[in-house]
Amino acid sequence: MARAVIRRLVFGLIAVIGVVTLAFVLEFVVPGDPAKAIAPRAQSPAVLASIRAQLHLNQPVIVQFADYFGNLLRGNLGTSYVQHQPVASLIGPRLLTTGALALAGVVAEVIMGSALGILATLYGRVRALVGAINLTLLAVPIFVLGLVLLLVFGFRLGIAPVTGGAGAAQLALPALTLGLIGAPWYAQIVADQMQDSLASSYVRTAVSKGLSDAYILRRHVLRNVLSPAITMIGLDLGAYLSGVVTVEVVFVWPGIGLLAVNALHDLDRPIVMGTVIVGAVAVVFFNLVADVARMFVDPRTREEL
């Protein structure tokens, strides 16, 4: 098991290094002069040249890359061109607000998804209905759902705030949006696994041994549902932490995604690169955590990979 974890860790590291390289290459070809982005009003070539020298922009690409990578290892993501602050300290607090949203979203989708899945399993007649709900939710683009929720609960019913910000009241609608979009996947997993394990021989054995329903559900059924659900939660946490960009833009939730969108408009390269790298690390990290957690819950997966 330890070997499998280390193997995964190495692959994850390679992937992150790849993303860093890719982000660097892409950012390097972005049109626009960073020196001008830093000092928009500076006209004299001498000033621009000195800014370029300060940023080592006059160095060969490979030197710049080595510099960037070295700084990255020391936790330094560079300095914002526009806000003149270290990128790491700009991203840090944003990561927390995005994290709060990601967590709320995952909780919402797990609750709603499990409810739908359990309903579909227990009552055969609603199964088709749940399927239709799932399919519809899958088809809604996330920002459209967000805008519609904002329209209904914010503007028409007036029970949710329509102004942005990172308060508890502002968290409800974006979390609900993420929850509704994610729910079908969990509903599918829960329904599938429950149906399979309820029909299995080990549940029949347990029933015939006279074990209580609650015990069977907890010991046999829940464990089977948990294993794929954990993988899914890991994927989602990683994806949401890398900035649920559109949701943050719709609700003006001041997280990583909003930071990245604004930085892109300002041609603020270090921030854009920083968010992409932090996002990639989040994706890789949570996939790894999910895999390890799964190995604990489901011994069968320990042998895989």
Added chain:
Amino acid sequence: MLVVCAGLAVAAPLFGNPYHQDLVHGLGPTGLPVGPSATYPLGADLLGRDELTRLVFGIRVSLTVAIVSNATSIVIGAAVGLLAGYFRGPVEQFLMRFTDVGLALPYTLAGLVIAAVMSAGMTRVIVIITVLFWSYPARLVYGEVLRLRARGFVEAGEAMGAGGLMIVRRHLAPHVASMMIAYSPLNAASAVAFEATLSYLSAGINPPTASLGNMISDGQVAISYAPLLVIAPGLAIMALTLAFLLIGEGLKAYNPDLRRLSWLGR
């Protein structure tokens, strides 16, 4: 549903000029857009342009992007997966680690970064979707090839003296192709949604060209008094996505391996 959308897309020019601004009739006395009427079935947008005309042109864009980028991403993904699964060794390591990079990319953020280096338009959207969408099918195909290998397809072919190309073409490609055909509706549905997302964030197709995503971002400032400007293109995106998903459901029903994955129950 898809046929209707495709029909609308092809017939789009019949609906009129999507850029035509009618400041006299399209905007009310206060300068706000007029609601639905006989001349403007879905009302006019904030610049006094017919929303319905722009909608069908937007559908045209979405469908083109979905079809082209679906093809490119699946062809690239399948090729990478096949090569990695067939050759093994260093080729496999290189290609699959590269695929890992693709899978680790935060979708929307990476899309924004690529968008920054290209000029707005359909090509940009197709490139972004291809770059971000090839890695998942690559992973699927790779897994499938490894499974086929375990079942002895490749060894049997080699024992019979078939060349590498022959084995790929005769033994691996048919399985992979049927898998990819089943996967492509889902892929196309995601492409429709992602095109809308990019254009919504002004990282895809920018105004004045109509796209369902940029129509929503234009209309959202008016959401409290002209919600149709958001809802109509939103429903169009949904209809397109749902159409692709339902095709996927249909394909799954005929393929016993995939029936398990069906959304509408077994």
